[in-house]
Amino acid sequence: MDRKKQSSKEKKLKRKEELAKKQSIDEFVRVANAKAAPIEEFPSFLKYERNGLNLIMEAGRGDSLSPPVKQYVQTLLKVNMEEPYGPEEWPAEEKNKRREMVSPDARYIFVKQPCSNSTEILPTDRSNNLLWKGEGDPIVAFVHYRFVVEHEVPALYVYEIQVEQAVQGKGLGKFLMQFLELIARKNGMKAMLLTLQKRNVRALAFYTGKLRFKIAAISPSRWANTLIGAAKSYEILCKTFDPDAKSILEDGN
Incomplete structure (x- = not known):
């Protein structure tokens, strides 16, 4: 062919x-x-x-x-x-x-x-x-x-x-x-997501500690341009239940 x-x-x-x-x-x-x-x-x-x-x-x-x-x-x-x-x-x-x-x-x-x-x-x-x-x-x-x-x-x-x-x-x-x-x-x-204000320190500890959420790859703090990400007042957290979802939302692939 x-x-x-x-x-x-x-x-x-x-x-x-x-x-x-x-x-x-x-x-x-x-x-x-x-x-x-x-x-x-x-x-x-x-x-x-x-x-x-x-x-x-x-x-x-x-x-x-x-x-x-x-x-x-x-x-x-x-x-x-x-x-x-x-x-x-x-x-x-x-x-x-x-x-x-x-x-x-x-x-x-x-x-x-x-x-x-x-x-x-x-x-x-x-x-x-x-x-x-x-x-x-x-x-x-x-x-x-x-x-x-x-x-x-x-x-x-x-x-x-x-x-x-x-x-x-x-x-x-x-x-x-x-x-x-x-x-x-x-x-x-295949996942759960939520948005959280950075200054809400207690809530951030609750989600990432007791509930094992991760800072998502799509969260501002993980953007390639860290200056833009750092200026944002929020984080996006995720918890994945599937390898493909983990690859995308946690690992950023």
């Missing part, structure tokens, strides 16, 4: 393989996004009964949040994140987060304190300081996550994991991240 024809045939075959791979990856994400409530596939994780807490988990979507839930999410974000972002970055970031939170792609885990157990779960001084202002069981924490494709890797991206001060220090954050990892693996995702 003529060398040019052979080369053309090989290129067409490679393009076909690349297209098939892309379609397969997109299908994983499409199927995951089509699920109304991915958390309900794990009934044993829908309760958190540890360290004096007795909480329940409920699913949510960004395009169906009620006004009280929207207000709660905005309030807890401001309480927890205004300081790590700082006065220079927070006003613009707050607007961005308000847009993100109502996206149809946004998936939520809402952690609630059953009203019937409120006096048993938290001391009065803590219970009275909860931020929830709506009716029904108060929300005390939430997770905002999405199924995405990042550098040709199907991944679960943790946009937010926010826990009220009243229930911090009781293992809830670690539990929620472990829950997200189960959801990611169950839905064919």
